[in-house]
Amino acid sequence: MPELVLPDRLRGVEPVRSIRTPARLDYEFTAGRATSRFLRGVAEKRLLGQRCPVCRKVYVPPRGACPTDGVPTEEEVELGHTGTVTTFCVVNVQFYGQAMELPYVSALILLDGSDLPIMHLLQEVSADDVHMGMRVEAVWVPDDEIEPTLESIRYFRPNGEPDAPWDSYKDNV
Amino acid sequence: MRDIAVISFAQSPQVRRQPDLNEVEMLMPVVRDALAGAGITKDRVDFVCSASSDYLAGQAFSFVMTLDAVGPWPPISESHVDMDGAWAAYEAWVKMQMGHVDVALVYAYGKSSPGDIRRVLTRQLDPYYLGPLWPDSVSLAALQARCGLDAGSFTKADMAEVAARSRRDAKANAWAQLSGDDDPAELLGRDELVSPLHVHDCPPVTDGAAAVVLAAGDVARELCARPAWIRGIDHRIEPHALGLRDLTRSVSTEQAATAAGVADGPVQLAELHAPFTHQELILRSALGLGDDVVVNPSGGALCANAIMTAGLIRLGEAASRVTAGDADRAVAHATSGPCLQQNLVCVLEGE
Ligand SMILES: [Zn+2]
Numbered sequence: 463m464p465e466l467v468l469p470d471r472l473r474g475v476e477p478v479r480s481i482r483t484p485a486r487l488d489y490e491f492t493a494g495r496a497t498s499r500f501l502r503g504v505a506e507k508r509l510l511g512q513r514c515p516v517c518r519k520v521y522v523p524p525r526g527a528c529p530t531d532g533v534p535t536e537e538e539v540e541l542g543h544t545g546t547v548t549t550f551c552v553v554n555v556q557f558y559g560q561a562m563e564l565p566y567v568s569a570l571i572l573l574d575g576s577d578l579p580i581m582h583l584l585q586e587v588s589a590d591d592v593h594m595g596m597r598v599e600a601v602w603v604p605d606d607e608i609e610p611t612l613e614s615i616r617y618f619r620p621n622g623e624p625d626a627p628w629d630s631y632k633d634n635v
Numbered sequence: 636m637r638d639i640a641v642i643s644f645a646q647s648p649q650v651r652r653q654p655d656l657n658e659v660e661m662l663m664p665v666v667r668d669a670l671a672g673a674g675i676t677k678d679r680v681d682f683v684c685s686a687s688s689d690y691l692a693g694q695a696f697s698f699v700m701t702l703d704a705v706g707p708w709p710p711i712s713e714s715h716v717d718m719d720g721a722w723a724a725y726e727a728w729v730k731m732q733m734g735h736v737d738v739a740l741v742y743a744y745g746k747s748s749p750g751d752i753r754r755v756l757t758r759q760l761d762p763y764y765l766g767p768l769w770p771d772s773v774s775l776a777a778l779q780a781r782c783g784l785d786a787g788s789f790t791k792a793d794m795a796e797v798a799a800r801s802r803r804d805a806k807a808n809a810w811a812q813l814s815g816d817d818d819p820a821e822l823l824g825r826d827e828l829v830s831p832l833h834v835h836d837c838p839p840v841t842d843g844a845a846a847v848v849l850a851a852g853d854v855a856r857e858l859c860a861r862p863a864w865i866r867g868i869d870h871r872i873e874p875h876a877l878g879l880r881d882l883t884r885s886v887s888t889e890q891a892a893t894a895a896g897v898a899d900g901p902v903q904l905a906e907l908h909a910p911f912t913h914q915e916l917i918l919r920s921a922l923g924l925g926d927d928v929v930v931n932p933s934g935g936a937l938c939a940n941a942i943m944t945a946g947l948i949r950l951g952e953a954a955s956r957v958t959a960g961d962a963d964r965a966v967a968h969a970t971s972g973p974c975l976q977q978n979l980v981c982v983l984e985g986e
Binding site: 488 | 655660663666677702703705706707746749750754755762767
């Protein structure tokens with residue numbers, strides 16, 4: 463590469479090695495019709511999924527479409543507050559923005575009556591005892607603290623039922 | 636070269652704000668209508684190409700979620716461009732030229748309402764010199780209009796005429812966001828927004844989606860009584876730095892028009908993606924369109940300007956007029972970037 467020759471007026475000045483150009487943009491997020499219905503349901507302590515008219519799968523939280531069939535999911539299905547752990551992760555590593563005390567367990571939980579697991583916290587159980595197929599129930603925040611957010615469920619905990627059979631959740635791991 | 640045609644086009648209502656629907660909910664009916672217009676179901680589609688920008692939604696990989704609208708199972712052949720949907724159509728056309736795809740679905744969507752679009756668009760500028768100054772999209776267009784006015788390329792009266800004609804034509808377009816009868820002289824009497832631009836010189840802020848179906852050869856003839864054949868398509872880009880460009884003309888449009896063969900036959904109709912009034916005047920001359928050419932019978936981007944989508948709508952509008960028999964030879968144009976930085980030109984013909 464040929465050597466760069468600077469014009470006289472730029473010779474001897476301190477070279478610019480880096481620049482900082484901070485940027486910030488604010489957005490208003492649109493949950494959409496289906497997810498808004500779900501969130502309003504949560505505010506009433508109800509868990510509402512939507513069923514696909516073609517493959518009959520129940521999605522929660524619903525986004526308004528079946529990702530398999532590309533059709534609107536309009537039939538509403540009320541789900542129980544119990545479910546099955548399909549997979550889980552024991553978190554042992556600190557990360558930015560972490561609010562939980564280590565170690566803790568984050569799990570995919572297939573709510574009874576649904577075909578898509580939601581991710582939530584698992585507590586009141588030792589990380590060593592968590593396993594696939596474990597039956598769990600939702601623990602809600604006090605009624606006067608309930609808001610339209612999944613954080614209205616504080617966590618899930620084992621409900622003492624025998625483990626769910628593999629066939630009941632094998633499509634959701 | 637394989638013969639490839641636009642055989643179906645659909646769009647959502649183009650509105651200022653779509654606060655109820657998320658992107659996939661806005662898109663689903665459009666995909667449904669585009670496939671229905673071609674008389675096919677998703678099983679018949681060999682390739683899907685989509686266009687959108689994460690900067691509009693303020694969300695990473697936002698296009699992955701909107702794929703729900705096409706039901707991508709069993710796994711499909713699919714691609715995405717962070718460009719206007721007209722470029723997604725170009726990618727599909729290239730893929731079809733390679734011979735493995737007979738039917739392609741192309742869709743685009745953009746909701747400008749979640750963010751401040753004039754600021755969001757500054758993020759497409761170069762990140763060292765221009766981006767840090769946050770010059771908004773209307774101000775940059777105003778700079779270009781000023782260059783054209785000073786050079787004597789057009790007058791503010793010409794620009795107001797473009798606005799009035801576009802809004803009048805949009806009265807026949809049920810999907811358009813803006814329409815009406817406006818007196819150009821009265822428009823000119825109103826305050827300027829960013830000198831020399833008035834509100835009527837600028838596009839509305841729009842949420843919307845659109846889709847087209849492309850098909851090759853005999854498949855197109857089987858699915859459509861009068862396919863709009865793509866006889867030429869090309870796109871060119873100009874330098875990032877505005878100071879390196881002659882803003883009073885559109886060199887990249889001139890080059891794309893030559894490569895697409897715009898001048899190889901008479902043009903009856905043109906759908907030009909000109910978000911600002913003066914840009915239509917620059918594009919008309921770059922494309923060499925005579926006064927007898929019907930320009931933007933849909934009302935154009937001055938009456939609905941969903942980002943990432945309005946260019947694909949030009950292709951769809953021009954194609955549907957060929958399919959309807961209103962034109963035998965039409966030009967569709969799409970633009971991207973500040974001050975007409977990048978331009979795509981497509982020549983469509985009936986048989
Ligand atoms: Zn389904």
